[in-house]
Amino acid sequence: MDISFLLSGLTKILGPIATLSKDRRELKDTALRAISMALNETQLYYRDLGKGNHRNDERESLLVKYWSAAAIPLRHFDIDLAERCQGKSEYWLSPENYDDNQIKELGIDLDTVNKAYKKLLR
Numbered sequence: 001m002d003i004s005f006l007l008s009g010l011t012k013i014l015g016p017i018a019t020l021s022k023d024r025r026e027l028k029d030t031a032l033r034a035i036s037m038a039l040n041e042t043q044l045y046y047r048d049l050g051k052g053n054h055r056n057d058e059r060e061s062l063l064v065k066y067w068s069a070a071a072i073p074l075r076h077f078d079i080d081l082a083e084r085c086q087g088k089s090e091y092w093l094s095p096e097n098y099d100d101n102q103i104k105e106l107g108i109d110l111d112t113v114n115k116a117y118k119k120l121l122r
Helices: 003-050 057-074 079-093 100-106 110-121
Strands: none
Touching (some): 003 057, 079 100
16 A cells, blocks of 8 residues: 555545534534623623612613623533523523522523633633
8 A cells, every 4th residue: 555645645634623612612612702792791880880870771681692692602512501690691681580599590590601602611
């Protein structure tokens, strides 16, 4: 068997594997960007509420979309975190329907979600 034939065969196999790896990294980066945006926007909203600003339905509607958008690509890497993001999205639909115990029980408090994000980031 000719060595060039073997090398050619290896190249044909390794090329698609390298592409899959790159695609997976890009998908993970997209997922991380999405959750980072949701976390940041939520923290900014809480900051503004802490400064005395009133609740803002428009911003809360955006948070619903940010958290929902974060859940979608995350499902490929961390289904638990994806479900927490979806839970955050549902929370922002009607935050008044949740108390602190429910938020903690569901694992959708910002601290818990942020820790899971940082773990995935590593």
